[in-house]
Amino acid sequence: MDRIPYTRLVLAAAVAFSAFPFGAAQADAYTDAAGAACERMKSCALEQMGEVPPEMRPMIEASLDGLCVQMQHPENYAGFSRQHPLYDPATACMKSIAGLSCEQMDQQGGETPECKRLNELAKEYE
DSSP: OOOOHHHHHHHHHHHHHHTSOOOOOOSSHHHHHHHHHHHHHHHHHHHGGGGSOGGGHHHHHHHHHHHHHHHHOGGGSSSOSTTSTTHHHHHHHHHHHHTOOHHHHHHHTTOOHHHHHHHHHHGGGO
């Protein structure tokens, strides 16, 4: 096992979302986009799981599930709503990830233009 690029992608996404404050989320555009992005990342990661030792599979699956919950439920953070300046960029980032193929995720590591923009904007909230 040389690398697990999709796990790295999910971790990068989690870091991006922990960099700025969130709060009371409802089922909305962001939540829907985050769910789609996370399902896409999990699908790609699980597709590659053949390269992972079987004893590591449950741990990786649990990590992916936990990160998806965190991404879809930003109420774990304070201050995020539809009016937050990062709401639209965060939604755009999630939509861009959901639109990537597994090959693109592997090549780009989740670095879509929309996610790069989100990371830059999020620096103002650190």
